[in-house]
Amino acid sequence: MTENTVAAISTPKGEGAISVIRISGEDAIKIADKCFMPLGSKKLSDLSGYSAAYGKAVKGDGARIDEAVALVFRAPKSYTGEDVVEISVHGGAVSARECLKAVFEAGALPAGAGEFTKRAFLNGKIDLSEAESVMEIIGAKNEAALSLAECAREGKIGRDIEKITERLLYTAASLAAYSDFPDEDIEGLDEESFTSMLSECENKLVRLLSTFESGQAVLAGVPTAIVGKPNVGKSTLMNMLSREERSIVTEHAGTTRDIVETQVNVGTVTLILSDTAGIHDTDNEVEHIGVDRAVKKLKTSSLVLALFDMSRPLDAEDKKVIDLCKGKKCIAVLNKSDLPLKADVSAFRDFNTVTVSAKNSEGMDELSAKIEEICGAGSLTGSDTVLINERQYSCALRAQKAISEAKEALISGITLDAVTVLIDDAVNALSELSGKRASESVIDEVFKNFCIGK
Numbered sequence: 001m002t003e004n005t006v007a008a009i010s011t012p013k014g015e016g017a018i019s020v021i022r023i024s025g026e027d028a029i030k031i032a033d034k035c036f037m038p039l040g041s042k043k044l045s046d047l048s049g050y051s052a053a054y055g056k057a058v059k060g061d062g063a064r065i066d067e068a069v070a071l072v073f074r075a076p077k078s079y080t081g082e083d084v085v086e087i088s089v090h091g092g093a094v095s096a097r098e099c100l101k102a103v104f105e106a107g108a109l110p111a112g113a114g115e116f117t118k119r120a121f122l123n124g125k126i127d128l129s130e131a132e133s134v135m136e137i138i139g140a141k142n143e144a145a146l147s148l149a150e151c152a153r154e155g156k157i158g159r160d161i162e163k164i165t166e167r168l169l170y171t172a173a174s175l176a177a178y179s180d181f182p183d184e185d186i187e188g189l190d191e192e193s194f195t196s197m198l199s200e201c202e203n204k205l206v207r208l209l210s211t212f213e214s215g216q217a218v219l220a221g222v223p224t225a226i227v228g229k230p231n232v233g234k235s236t237l238m239n240m241l242s243r244e245e246r247s248i249v250t251e252h253a254g255t256t257r258d259i260v261e262t263q264v265n266v267g268t269v270t271l272i273l274s275d276t277a278g279i280h281d282t283d284n285e286v287e288h289i290g291v292d293r294a295v296k297k298l299k300t301s302s303l304v305l306a307l308f309d310m311s312r313p314l315d316a317e318d319k320k321v322i323d324l325c326k327g328k329k330c331i332a333v334l335n336k337s338d339l340p341l342k343a344d345v346s347a348f349r350d351f352n353t354v355t356v357s358a359k360n361s362e363g364m365d366e367l368s369a370k371i372e373e374i375c376g377a378g379s380l381t382g383s384d385t386v387l388i389n390e391r392q393y394s395c396a397l398r399a400q401k402a403i404s405e406a407k408e409a410l411i412s413g414i415t416l417d418a419v420t421v422l423i424d425d426a427v428n429a430l431s432e433l434s435g436k437r438a439s440e441s442v443i444d445e446v447f448k449n450f451c452i453g454k
């Protein structure tokens with residue numbers, strides 16, 4: 001158990017129906033008793049866990065702050081695993097701040113970023129991947145993201161990692177038995193069976209790693225650039241996808257001179273969308289900067305929507321865009337399908353293509369389906385475990401590489417001790433993923449991005 005009792009406002013800033021002040025730690029209930037006066041005769045310290053009391057939040061001298069409800073949770077049955085009191089007062093900056101001030105004066109210390117969740121982790125209520133999922137739940141950009149984060153919150157990642165770890169430990173133990181008694185013919189213990197046990201673990205990790213990119217498309221969003229020469233309909237498409245007037249649309253070329261960004265949900269995928277300046281040759285200094293930025297955006301984005309006006313023959317500027325898109329994850333969006341076709345479609349034979357009329361909103365379903373297909377989110381099944389951030393991914397990758405090396409070592413006849421060391425490396429990487437053996441700096445890094453009060 002941690003020693004200090006900490007407190008923070010756990011609801012967002014601003015006006016709202018209620019604000020919640022959360023207090024956690026050994027003295028949480030004692031401290032809350034000094035700041036909460038119940039209407040009935042029972043103090044909070046007289047209540048059992050999972051109880052609520054109605055009354056008022058008060059200052060140290062008994063002066064009323066606001067009408068309040070207090071919830072009492074007793075260790076270990078609380079979010080943090082410690083005694084917790086949550087005092088709800090009316091929403092708005094002053095009432096909650098005054099109540100928190102009273103709680104501090106009564107002896108609580110300010111909670112750090114993510115401290116409640118960190119305590120839940122340190123007290124063994126949740127593993128590190130579950131703690132991380134809390135951040136994803138709070139920041140979920142769409143229903144699919146929420147559903148992935150909820151799976152992680154329920155411990156799905158931790159359970160899958162645990163199973164692989166158990167199998168690895170069993171393999172290491174079997175290897176030890178085999179190397180201690182090499183002449184005894186123990187059934188199921190030979191190099192072939194060790195290799196197959198390791199392959200089984202490796203395959204599970206390979207599957208887990210393969211869903212990461214699709215998961216990130218859902219959870220973090222895909223940085224996407226809309227590019228093309230001037231006047232092909234980039235801003236119209238941007239507005240159509242975001243269902244609002246984010247970019248100015250005129251018949252004059254070069255209206256968008258800098259990058260306009262917005263976030264849109266396309267099916268299960270969230271796009272972090274950038275409308276860029278039209279790519280073309282120009283002597284105008286300002287336009288030139290805009291074009292440079294557009295090219296840079298195209299190169300750094302994970303997905304490119306390259307637009308072409310199909311009602312005109314393709315020219316050198318379109319060809320430049322085609323060349324820039326080579327090797328990128330890209331969809332050629334063939335626009336202005338409401339007008340007679342004048343462009344040569346065969347120029348896009350190496351591209352994924354979708355024909356649309358951005359102006360009339362035609363072809364948008366096909367474009368959405370193509371985006372989902374390309375970003376891979378459609379390939380996620382409900383039963384897939386998805387690693388939710390880079391930290392988890394790099395741990396799983398380290399484990400997979402160590403297993404792969406262990407297999408090679410077995411096959412090439414290296415000493416069994418060396419194989420065991422590699423299996424240990426894999427187990428350590430997985431323990432770091434779940435937080436069982438994560439260093440203090442790793443844990444600090446995880447919680448530093450949390451908000452105060454969570």
Ligand code: GDP
Pocket residue numbers: 228229230231232233234235236237248249250251252253254255256278335336337338339356357358359360
């Ligand atoms: P940008 O310079 O590439 O951003 O192009 P805009 O979105 O500003 O569009 C340039 C012009 O093309 C505007 O007059 C739009 O109304 C028009 N436009 C855009 N999409 C279409 C389309 O699908 N069909 C037709 N006929 N015109 C379009």
